[in-house]
Amino acid sequence: MSKDRYIEAKQKWAAKQKARGVTARSAPSADRLPPGQKLTAGFPVLDLGVQPEIAHADWTLALDGLVEKPTALDWAQFHALPQVEDVSDFHCVTTWSKYDCRWGGVAFTTLYELAQPKPEARFVYFTSYDGYSTNLPLAACLDDDVLIATSFEGAPVSREHGGPARVIVPKLYAWKGAKFVKAVTFLAEDKLGFWEVRGYSNTADPWTEDRYA
Numbered sequence: 001m002s003k004d005r006y007i008e009a010k011q012k013w014a015a016k017q018k019a020r021g022v023t024a025r026s027a028p029s030a031d032r033l034p035p036g037q038k039l040t041a042g043f044p045v046l047d048l049g050v051q052p053e054i055a056h057a058d059w060t061l062a063l064d065g066l067v068e069k070p071t072a073l074d075w076a077q078f079h080a081l082p083q084v085e086d087v088s089d090f091h092c093v094t095t096w097s098k099y100d101c102r103w104g105g106v107a108f109t110t111l112y113e114l115a116q117p118k119p120e121a122r123f124v125y126f127t128s129y130d131g132y133s134t135n136l137p138l139a140a141c142l143d144d145d146v147l148i149a150t151s152f153e154g155a156p157v158s159r160e161h162g163g164p165a166r167v168i169v170p171k172l173y174a175w176k177g178a179k180f181v182k183a184v185t186f187l188a189e190d191k192l193g194f195w196e197v198r199g200y201s202n203t204a205d206p207w208t209e210d211r212y213a
Protein backbone atom coordinates (compact mmCIF):
# COMPACT_ATOMS: atom_id res chain seq x y z
CA MET A 1 0.00 0.00 0.00
CA SER A 2 1.32 3.47 -0.78
CA LYS A 3 2.15 5.77 2.08
CA ASP A 4 -0.82 8.08 1.42
CA ARG A 5 -3.28 5.21 1.15
CA TYR A 6 -1.97 3.71 4.37
CA ILE A 7 -2.40 6.99 6.23
CA GLU A 8 -5.86 7.45 4.73
CA ALA A 9 -6.85 3.92 5.74
CA LYS A 10 -5.71 4.43 9.33
CA GLN A 11 -7.51 7.76 9.48
CA LYS A 12 -10.74 6.17 8.15
CA TRP A 13 -10.40 3.37 10.68
CA ALA A 14 -10.30 5.93 13.48
CA ALA A 15 -13.41 7.66 12.14
CA LYS A 16 -15.22 4.31 11.83
CA GLN A 17 -14.40 3.29 15.39
CA LYS A 18 -15.68 6.63 16.56
CA ALA A 19 -18.89 6.24 14.52
CA ARG A 20 -19.38 2.80 16.08
CA GLY A 21 -19.48 4.44 19.45
CA VAL A 22 -16.06 3.40 20.72
CA THR A 23 -15.64 6.27 23.12
CA ALA A 24 -13.54 6.96 26.14
CA ARG A 25 -14.66 5.40 29.42
CA SER A 26 -15.15 7.57 32.45
CA ALA A 27 -13.47 5.16 34.90
CA PRO A 28 -9.99 3.75 34.27
CA SER A 29 -9.47 0.01 34.06
CA ALA A 30 -7.53 -1.62 36.89
CA ASP A 31 -6.23 -4.53 34.80
CA ARG A 32 -2.73 -4.76 33.45
CA LEU A 33 -4.17 -5.18 29.95
CA PRO A 34 -6.07 -1.99 29.04
CA PRO A 35 -9.66 -2.36 27.78
CA GLY A 36 -10.00 -3.44 24.15
CA GLN A 37 -6.35 -4.55 23.89
CA LYS A 38 -4.94 -8.00 22.97
CA LEU A 39 -1.60 -9.23 24.18
CA THR A 40 0.97 -9.92 21.47
CA ALA A 41 4.12 -11.98 21.84
CA GLY A 42 5.78 -10.42 18.80
CA PHE A 43 6.55 -6.79 18.17
CA PRO A 44 4.57 -5.34 15.26
CA VAL A 45 6.06 -2.42 13.35
CA LEU A 46 4.02 0.71 12.72
CA ASP A 47 5.35 3.54 10.63
CA LEU A 48 4.42 5.82 7.76
CA GLY A 49 6.02 3.56 5.17
CA VAL A 50 9.41 5.20 5.69
CA GLN A 51 12.16 3.92 7.93
CA PRO A 52 14.86 6.57 7.60
CA GLU A 53 18.41 5.35 7.89
CA ILE A 54 20.42 7.75 10.02
CA ALA A 55 24.07 6.99 10.62
CA HIS A 56 25.25 7.74 14.17
CA ALA A 57 27.66 10.30 12.66
CA ASP A 58 24.73 12.20 11.13
CA TRP A 59 22.39 11.89 14.10
CA THR A 60 21.60 14.86 16.32
CA LEU A 61 18.88 15.52 18.83
CA ALA A 62 17.82 19.15 19.14
CA LEU A 63 16.33 20.57 22.32
CA ASP A 64 14.79 23.86 21.30
CA GLY A 65 11.84 26.25 21.54
CA LEU A 66 11.23 28.01 24.85
CA VAL A 67 14.44 26.97 26.60
CA GLU A 68 17.23 28.86 28.31
CA LYS A 69 19.85 26.59 26.73
CA PRO A 70 19.05 25.49 23.17
CA THR A 71 21.05 22.32 22.68
CA ALA A 72 21.97 19.96 19.87
CA LEU A 73 23.34 16.66 21.10
CA ASP A 74 25.39 14.43 18.88
CA TRP A 75 25.58 10.66 19.42
CA ALA A 76 28.61 10.85 21.75
CA GLN A 77 27.17 13.72 23.79
CA PHE A 78 23.87 11.87 24.15
CA HIS A 79 25.68 8.78 25.44
CA ALA A 80 27.77 10.85 27.87
CA LEU A 81 24.52 11.74 29.68
CA PRO A 82 23.33 9.49 32.53
CA GLN A 83 21.84 6.31 31.04
CA VAL A 84 18.85 4.55 32.55
CA GLU A 85 16.80 1.43 31.90
CA ASP A 86 13.08 1.01 32.41
CA VAL A 87 10.79 -1.97 31.87
CA SER A 88 7.32 -1.01 30.71
CA ASP A 89 4.27 -2.26 28.82
CA PHE A 90 3.55 -0.97 25.32
CA HIS A 91 0.03 -0.25 24.09
CA CYS A 92 -0.75 0.51 20.44
CA VAL A 93 -4.07 2.10 19.60
CA THR A 94 -4.63 -0.56 16.90
CA THR A 95 -5.37 -2.88 19.90
CA TRP A 96 -2.14 -4.77 20.51
CA SER A 97 -0.12 -4.58 23.70
CA LYS A 98 3.30 -5.93 24.54
CA TYR A 99 4.42 -6.54 28.12
CA ASP A 100 7.82 -6.07 29.75
CA CYS A 101 9.71 -4.04 27.18
CA ARG A 102 13.16 -3.19 28.50
CA TRP A 103 14.22 0.18 27.12
CA GLY A 104 17.52 1.93 27.78
CA GLY A 105 18.50 5.50 27.11
CA VAL A 106 18.25 8.95 28.62
CA ALA A 107 15.40 10.03 30.89
CA PHE A 108 13.34 12.91 29.56
CA THR A 109 13.98 14.71 32.85
CA THR A 110 17.72 14.70 32.09
CA LEU A 111 17.08 16.53 28.81
CA TYR A 112 14.73 18.86 30.66
CA GLU A 113 17.45 19.81 33.12
CA LEU A 114 19.94 20.29 30.30
CA ALA A 115 17.78 22.57 28.15
CA GLN A 116 16.16 24.41 31.06
CA PRO A 117 12.71 25.19 29.65
CA LYS A 118 11.37 28.64 30.47
CA PRO A 119 8.42 28.90 32.89
CA GLU A 120 5.99 29.54 30.01
CA ALA A 121 6.86 26.21 28.35
CA ARG A 122 3.96 23.86 29.08
CA PHE A 123 3.87 21.61 26.01
CA VAL A 124 6.34 19.48 24.08
CA TYR A 125 6.33 18.80 20.34
CA PHE A 126 8.45 15.93 19.03
CA THR A 127 9.69 15.88 15.43
CA SER A 128 11.14 12.82 13.69
CA TYR A 129 13.44 12.06 10.79
CA ASP A 130 10.55 10.44 8.85
CA GLY A 131 8.36 13.54 9.04
CA TYR A 132 6.31 12.21 11.95
CA SER A 133 5.42 14.39 14.90
CA THR A 134 3.49 14.07 18.14
CA ASN A 135 2.74 16.31 21.09
CA LEU A 136 2.37 16.06 24.83
CA PRO A 137 1.82 18.28 27.84
CA LEU A 138 5.19 18.87 29.49
CA ALA A 139 3.85 17.36 32.73
CA ALA A 140 3.27 14.00 30.98
CA CYS A 141 6.91 13.97 29.83
CA LEU A 142 8.29 14.42 33.32
CA ASP A 143 7.25 10.98 34.60
CA ASP A 144 10.37 8.97 35.38
CA ASP A 145 9.40 6.25 32.87
CA VAL A 146 9.58 8.61 29.88
CA LEU A 147 12.79 7.91 27.97
CA ILE A 148 14.58 8.73 24.78
CA ALA A 149 15.53 5.12 24.13
CA THR A 150 18.51 3.93 22.14
CA SER A 151 18.38 0.33 23.34
CA PHE A 152 15.71 -2.36 23.50
CA GLU A 153 16.35 -5.59 25.41
CA GLY A 154 20.01 -4.66 25.71
CA ALA A 155 20.60 -4.19 21.95
CA PRO A 156 20.45 -1.00 19.87
CA VAL A 157 16.89 -0.03 18.89
CA SER A 158 16.51 -1.44 15.37
CA ARG A 159 15.76 0.81 12.46
CA GLU A 160 12.22 -0.57 12.05
CA HIS A 161 11.47 0.15 15.72
CA GLY A 162 12.70 3.73 15.47
CA GLY A 163 16.46 3.73 15.88
CA PRO A 164 18.83 5.39 16.41
CA ALA A 165 16.58 6.87 19.12
CA ARG A 166 12.87 6.82 19.92
CA VAL A 167 10.68 8.26 22.61
CA ILE A 168 8.89 5.92 25.03
CA VAL A 169 5.86 7.17 26.99
CA PRO A 170 4.54 3.97 28.58
CA LYS A 171 1.43 5.42 30.22
CA LEU A 172 -0.05 6.54 26.88
CA TYR A 173 -0.88 4.90 23.55
CA ALA A 174 2.34 4.33 21.67
CA TRP A 175 1.73 6.87 18.90
CA LYS A 176 2.69 9.46 21.55
CA GLY A 177 6.24 8.09 21.37
CA ALA A 178 8.12 9.38 18.35
CA LYS A 179 10.42 6.87 16.63
CA PHE A 180 13.48 8.27 14.76
CA VAL A 181 13.25 11.33 17.01
CA LYS A 182 15.11 14.42 15.82
CA ALA A 183 13.89 17.36 17.91
CA VAL A 184 12.19 18.07 21.20
CA THR A 185 10.57 21.50 21.07
CA PHE A 186 9.19 23.24 24.15
CA LEU A 187 6.10 25.37 23.51
CA ALA A 188 3.75 27.66 25.43
CA GLU A 189 0.70 26.47 23.48
CA ASP A 190 -0.22 22.94 22.44
CA LYS A 191 0.39 22.01 18.80
CA LEU A 192 -1.18 18.81 17.44
CA GLY A 193 1.07 16.15 15.92
CA PHE A 194 0.69 13.83 12.93
CA TRP A 195 -2.08 11.53 14.19
CA GLU A 196 -3.59 14.10 16.51
CA VAL A 197 -4.58 16.26 13.52
CA ARG A 198 -6.02 13.12 11.88
CA GLY A 199 -8.60 12.29 14.51
CA TYR A 200 -6.60 10.51 17.20
CA SER A 201 -7.10 11.58 20.79
CA ASN A 202 -4.82 14.26 22.12
CA THR A 203 -4.80 12.68 25.58
CA ALA A 204 -4.38 9.02 24.48
CA ASP A 205 -5.04 7.24 27.78
CA PRO A 206 -5.19 3.43 27.23
CA TRP A 207 -6.88 2.87 30.60
CA THR A 208 -9.98 4.80 29.61
CA GLU A 209 -9.77 3.62 25.98
CA ASP A 210 -9.27 7.20 24.92
CA ARG A 211 -8.42 6.45 21.28
CA TYR A 212 -10.12 9.08 19.15
CA ALA A 213 -10.85 12.76 19.54
Ligand SMILES: Nc1nc2c(c(=O)[nH]1)N[C@H]1C(S)=C(S)[C@@H](COP(=O)(O)O)O[C@H]1N2
Binding pocket: 043, 044, 045, 046, 047, 048, 091, 092, 093, 128, 129, 130, 132, 133, 160, 161, 162, 174, 175, 176, 177, 178, 179, 180, 181
Ligand atom coordinates in the same frame (compact mmCIF):
# COMPACT_ATOMS: atom_id res chain seq x y z
N1 LIG B 1 8.59 8.58 13.67
C1 LIG B 1 7.52 7.80 13.88
N2 LIG B 1 7.21 7.48 15.15
C2 LIG B 1 6.14 6.71 15.40
C3 LIG B 1 5.30 6.24 14.36
C4 LIG B 1 5.67 6.61 13.02
O1 LIG B 1 5.01 6.25 12.04
N3 LIG B 1 6.79 7.38 12.83
N4 LIG B 1 4.22 5.45 14.64
C5 LIG B 1 3.70 5.50 16.02
C6 LIG B 1 2.77 4.44 16.30
S1 LIG B 1 1.20 4.62 15.70
C7 LIG B 1 3.10 3.38 17.13
S2 LIG B 1 1.97 2.24 17.62
C8 LIG B 1 4.49 3.16 17.54
C9 LIG B 1 4.91 1.83 16.96
O2 LIG B 1 6.19 1.47 17.35
P1 LIG B 1 6.81 0.11 16.79
O3 LIG B 1 6.83 0.21 15.29
O4 LIG B 1 8.15 0.00 17.38
O5 LIG B 1 5.88 -0.98 17.22
O6 LIG B 1 5.37 4.18 17.09
C10 LIG B 1 4.82 5.47 17.05
N5 LIG B 1 5.87 6.39 16.69
Ligand SMILES: [Mo]
Binding pocket: 046, 092, 093, 094, 174, 175
Ligand atom coordinates in the same frame (compact mmCIF):
# COMPACT_ATOMS: atom_id res chain seq x y z
MO1 LIG C 1 -0.09 2.97 16.80
